[in-house]
Amino acid sequence: SEAKAFIEDATISYVDGRWKDATRSYYWPYSGKLNFFSYSPAEIKSNTTVDCNTGITITDWDVNANQTVDIMVADVQTEQTANQNVGLYTGVPTIFRHKLSQIVGFEFNTFEDYAHGHDGSASKPYQNEDFVFIVNEIQIGNLIQKGTYYSSYDVGTAVAKIGAWIPDGSAVASSYTWYNGSGKEVLYSTSSMTPVTGGLSHIMLLPQTFANPGEADPSTVPHLKLVYTQRSYTSGTYSDVQKTAYVSLYDLFQSSANKININRQIKVRITFNLQADLITWAPDQEDWNDSEFSVII
DSSP: OOOSSSOOOOOEEEEEEEEEETTTOOOOOOSSSSOOEEEGGGGGGEEEEETTTTEEEEEETTTTGGOOOOOOOOEEEEEHHHHOEEEEEEEEEOOOOSSSSSEEEEEESSSSTTTTTTOOOSOOOOOOOOOOEEEEEEEEEEEEEEEEEOOOTSSSSSGGGOOEEEEEETTTEEEEEEEEEEEEEEEOOOOOOOOBBBSSSSSOOOEEEEOTTTTTTTTGSEEEEEEEEEEEEEEEEEEEEEEEEEEHHHHGGGTTTTTOOSSEEEEHHHEEEEEEEOOOEOOOOOTTTEEEEEOOO
């Protein structure tokens, strides 16, 4: 109740070998202690408020409209009285954490070598009873990408202190196409699919928990959609059957309590399996580095 703002709305940048406010200098008070709340980038200021009792609030943030903006919030620094030596710098420790998550890739392989070592080349042409899978489209659909972030007054690395996003249930859902083309053959070895998301190498995601869709059509709920061609070779020729598979994001993220956690990079690995016409998965999420989700089709 006695706390007063000492520094407000200061934009810190690297100037003359130091991280500081380029327009004003600040000095440590003779008495009292300071708590520091920081966020990045400064461009989100119009959506952001800071309060010593509640921390940082980022209101109505539209991830879909700001796919290139990487929101970060620093661990709160409490009861500070002087600069500290932090790595190569001297100042207030300001350790930022990503508060969104992102899909960074899709990988494909087959459960077994259904092409029996053949790859369609002149030296290894396809033979009778060879099967090939061709990816035609990958899409993330019906995902809410607008919400409000609350950091709490003691935001930090502990699970209970990383903050939380509250999705805006009234927002229009967004969909993203990672790949849509003439098709890419999937062989027994793992291959990656190049994104076609407007030149982006990732899809920023709003962290959130997904509701159980029950018996609802998976195409109508937040989902991963895969369109692919199953090609079978017989008597020197082949026949194609195009198929579409859906998996709800509730099911895809089942092993992580049906949610996209904060500060995660996600890689989806999809495995084609002729022995079973179903999708299974074993997701794992890690701090802002490659996370792999195994999906068997």
